[in-house]
Amino acid sequence: xxxxxxxxxxxxxxxxxxxxxxxGFTFAxxxxxxxxxxxxxxxxxxxxxxSTVLIGLVAIAIAGYLTLGENPRAVAILxxxxxxxxxxxxxxxxxxxxxxxxxxxxxxxxxxxxxxxxPLAAQSLLDWRGIVIAFVWKQAPFVTLLLAGxxxxxxxxxxxxxxxxxxxxxxxxxxxxxxxxRGTLMVGMxxxxxxxxxxxxxxxxxxxxxxxxxxxDIAYRINTHSDYAVANALCLMSLLIAAGAAWIYLRHAxxxxxxx
Amino acid sequence: xxxxxxxxxxPQALGMAxxxxxxxxxxxxxxxxxxxxxxxxxxxxxxxLPQEFGFSFWARVFSPRGGALTSLWTSIGIALLTVVVSLxxxxxxxxxxxxxxxxxxGLILFAFLLPQAIPNIPIYVNIARIxxxxxxxxxxxxxxxxxxxxxxxxxxxxxxxxxxxxxISLEEASRNMGATPWLCFRxxxxxxxxxxxxxxxxxxxxxxxxxxxxxxxxxxxDVTTLPLLMFNASMGGNYQIASITALLLxxxxxxxxxVVERFLKADVLAxxxx
Numbered sequence: 001x002x003x004x005x006x007x008x009x010x011x012x013x014x015x016x017x018x019x020x021x022x023x024g025f026t027f028a029x030x031x032x033x034x035x036x037x038x039x040x041x042x043x044x045x046x047x048x049x050x051s052t053v054l055i056g057l058v059a060i061a062i063a064g065y066l067t068l069g070e071n072p073r074a075v076a077i078l079x080x081x082x083x084x085x086x087x088x089x090x091x092x093x094x095x096x097x098x099x100x101x102x103x104x105x106x107x108x109x110x111x112x113x114x115x116x117x118x119p120l121a122a123q124s125l126l127d128w129r130g131i132v133i134a135f136v137w138k139q140a141p142f143v144t145l146l147l148a149g150x151x152x153x154x155x156x157x158x159x160x161x162x163x164x165x166x167x168x169x170x171x172x173x174x175x176x177x178x179x180x181x182r183g184t185l186m187v188g189m190x191x192x193x194x195x196x197x198x199x200x201x202x203x204x205x206x207x208x209x210x211x212x213x214x215x216x217d218i219a220y221r222i223n224t225h226s227d228y229a230v231a232n233a234l235c236l237m238s239l240l241i242a243a244g245a246a247w248i249y250l251r252h253a254x255x256x257x258x259x260x
Numbered sequence: 261x262x263x264x265x266x267x268x269x270x271p272q273a274l275g276m277a278x279x280x281x282x283x284x285x286x287x288x289x290x291x292x293x294x295x296x297x298x299x300x301x302x303x304x305x306x307x308x309l310p311q312e313f314g315f316s317f318w319a320r321v322f323s324p325r326g327g328a329l330t331s332l333w334t335s336i337g338i339a340l341l342t343v344v345v346s347l348x349x350x351x352x353x354x355x356x357x358x359x360x361x362x363x364x365x366g367l368i369l370f371a372f373l374l375p376q377a378i379p380n381i382p383i384y385v386n387i388a389r390i391x392x393x394x395x396x397x398x399x400x401x402x403x404x405x406x407x408x409x410x411x412x413x414x415x416x417x418x419x420x421x422x423x424x425x426x427x428i429s430l431e432e433a434s435r436n437m438g439a440t441p442w443l444c445f446r447x448x449x450x451x452x453x454x455x456x457x458x459x460x461x462x463x464x465x466x467x468x469x470x471x472x473x474x475x476x477x478x479x480x481x482d483v484t485t486l487p488l489l490m491f492n493a494s495m496g497g498n499y500q501i502a503s504i505t506a507l508l509l510x511x512x513x514x515x516x517x518x519v520v521e522r523f524l525k526a527d528v529l530a531x532x533x534x
Binding site for chain 1: 273276280283284285286287288289290291292293294296297308378379380381382383384385386387388389390470472473476477487490491494495499502503506509510513514
């Protein structure tokens with residue numbers, strides 16, 4: 001079943017992307033894909049990298065406070081709060097953000113109502129910023145969950161010792177906690193990166209116009225032009241981007257092994 | 261001394277409250293907005309809140325022409341079939357991976373993880389093409405197969421961990437008392453692994469219920485699941501109908517997650533991926 005539903009389609013993707021009309025081997029589809037969608041490719045890489053970094057930072061901040069926070073009530077509230085988007089599907093996230101970030105959405109109403117911005121300065125965030133916000137909102141809880149789990153299984157005596165020696169909480173987080181959970185953080189971030197790379201619904205609902213993400217272009221090539229060749233060339237490019245992320249991760253992991 | 265410490269803690273506590281408030285707004289603000297849209301009759305710019313609340317859009321969604329009920333049943337039917345197909349593969353596969361000394365165990369588990377680690381879009385695109393050629397595009401079976409292929413990844417991993425958590429000496433005791441392997445599996449192993457298996461069934465069910473991309477490519481034009489209905493309404497600019505459908509999709513997700521926390525015990529979670 002894995003063979004039929006994963007390996008076969010991938011092989012087909014590779015074959016179709018390189019096959020010319022007469023059955024020969026060609027790079028024409030890649031040239032066409034690059035020609036038409038160069039901006040979107042860069043845009044895709046930019047959005048996913050930026051989102052991944054932001055997700056990592058948010059996850060470190062929340063998980064760090066959950067582990068080192070001294071106010072038990074605040075920790076309990078935060079623990080209850082942060083998980084909600086985890087349970088919400090991408091497609092619903094798309095719709096939720098589409099309404100929330102629009103020019104007449106709740107975000108702008110609240111900003112205007114609290115006097116933070118001028119009514120005339122209200123603008124729609126439904127472009128690349130909307131996609132990044134939706135991704136971070138949806139994926140950060142997932143990485144936080146993994147990270148908080150890893151942090152909870154650290155040796156408490158270590159933290160105690162460092163605390164007694166006068167380390168601040170920020171020092172504790174940066175010097176003792178984070179180095180030990182770096183592997184978990186990387187896994188969470190790489191998984192999020194790959195997931196975001198292949199989400200179609202969020203970019204389609206928040207910003208379907210160019211420049212957008214290549215998943216939208218792939219859907220467009222197929223639904224409008226039945227152009228499987230260029231679509232598959234784009235697919236292989238997204239696989240390459242994912243492979244790049246995996247390679248960076250593996251290099252990190254092996255470097256850690258070597259130094260350990 | 262104590263008054264000093266209280267005084268120095270005040271601004272800190274206030275700052276914490278403000279931060280938590282902002283965070284709560286970041287999490288629930290978007291959801292509140294969805295909720296308002298679902299019950300709005302009229303809501304034009306620049307009004308901050310809907311001018312009229314009401315249920316007329318709910319009536320429209322649930323009327324026979326609204327299509328929500330049909331899509332809801334389609335979605336639930338597909339999700340149930342997906343669970344059946346996934347578990348039919350995951351139970352024997354998970355048991356074999358947990359109990360038998362398979363030579364390529366690591367490799368097999370890795371193969372089941374692979375689909376999680378690569379972008380899904382190339383897969384859906386080409387499955388759609390294959391299905392189109394053999395006439396499975398736009399059929400319920402086609403969509404179920406796509407969902408099951410994806411759900412299997414989770415199901416096999418969780419099932420294998422659930423079986424591994426069952427104490428093997430209990431099985432041996434029942435075999436020593438003369439139980440056949442099948443009787444032993446049915447009356448000892450399966451009930452003990454049931455919580456983990458139910459959890460994996462719930463995960464597969466939810467994945468299928470919320471799945472969009474695969475259905476978008478394989479299901480068109482005849483299979484309209486709830487996520488597709490929501491997408492079409494939203495793209496058509498009808499935020500009320502899109503929000504109502506989104507709420508319908510949220511209810512099972514959030515409800516099941518509370519149930520899952522009870523079923524998925526820590527010892528099973530710890531065994532995942534071992």
